[in-house]
Amino acid sequence: MPPSGGKRDWILEIAAEEFGRGGYEDTKWSQIAAAVGVGPTALYHYFASKQHCLFVIMERTVEASRLRFVRIVGRNAGFADALVAALYDAYALDDREVLRYRLLTAEIGLLATPRALRSEEEARQAARQRIHALELAWGTFLARGMQQGVLPEGDIRMLTSAILGLNTSVWHWYRPGGPLALSAVADLYVSRTLGMVGLSPELAVRPSAGRTQSA
């Protein structure tokens, strides 16, 4: 647990919203401090820099996504059912969560470059490890489908990248409150993803026991 965990979590919430709305680069550290209701210096008690804060938000966003994936895949015995449920779940997001994925997708390139500042570098590596853990979870799951003969054979790492890449590409253009409902996006993208991995797009039927869709 970080010192004063509650306040730190709260700052992360506010920072994620500010970054998600105004864009990471255009959001000043002082704006976040103002939104939190403290001075910029007080924020440094919790994060060494704006980038440190961003990396922690990214780590948490990816880890939340991985936990959801593992839970859903674990409670569906059949591979195809599990895949459909996991794919739909990736779009079962409220507006706040969409902003967070949009931030992650927009700034993920920053994770490629090592940082000189120790806390930034540690947070960067932690976020990268969470991404690798998510990819590993997906890869393990896809391997199961191939072993069972349900999923056509293929390069697992590239197939994982293709599935995650197709999903995250949505957060580049989808805007909450825009003309398209997220549920319509989900229907199309889930069926297209099934076609991509070599299964029937007809399998794309929203699981009834899933989370409530926001749009």
Added chain:
Amino acid sequence: MPPSGGKRDWILEIAAEEFGRGGYEDTKWSQIAAAVGVGPTALYHYFASKQHCLFVIMERTVEASRLRFVRIVGRNAGFADALVAALYDAYALDDREVLRYRLLTAEIGLLATPRALRSEEEARQAARQRIHALELAWGTFLARGMQQGVLPEGDIRMLTSAILGLNTSVWHWYRPGGPLALSAVADLYVSRTLGMVGLSPELAVRPSAGRTQSA
């Protein structure tokens, strides 16, 4: 033509390489000036800012991609042949071009936010217009395939986004000189894209008259 077009083009070349290699945010304007062999002030004769320069690089990268797409689609009479050729062409890139797409993909989020500086804003809008033109070209092409009954019906805008999203997701992780040859990535991604749009992945046969693959 911009004033002193030759020198401006040359600065764009060098800047694209520096940004692509070191990352946009971590590359200083003074580094580009040093690579060009002038002082930072002299660079401002050509670009109002680092961001202005980035937006012009993005605009040119997207427009080059659109021109290639239009040319390839125009010289293949059959829809499926044209689609396969266009998809393969999107991976027929040399290392320099890969760096440019990597830069475009990593920084495309910056195009979402209006800029206060006039030349930055003009370049931002020009880059966005080129992206819309590329999406329109793809959409028109996909509509042709649907009209001909070759491509299963579907939402054209979302299908365009899915195709482009899947393609550009590669530039987030692919590294020239890494363990994977770009030709292997192309084979997998082209066949998967065909499955995604509802065509047979077996159609993924590299066109012999295509550009030479770099890897």
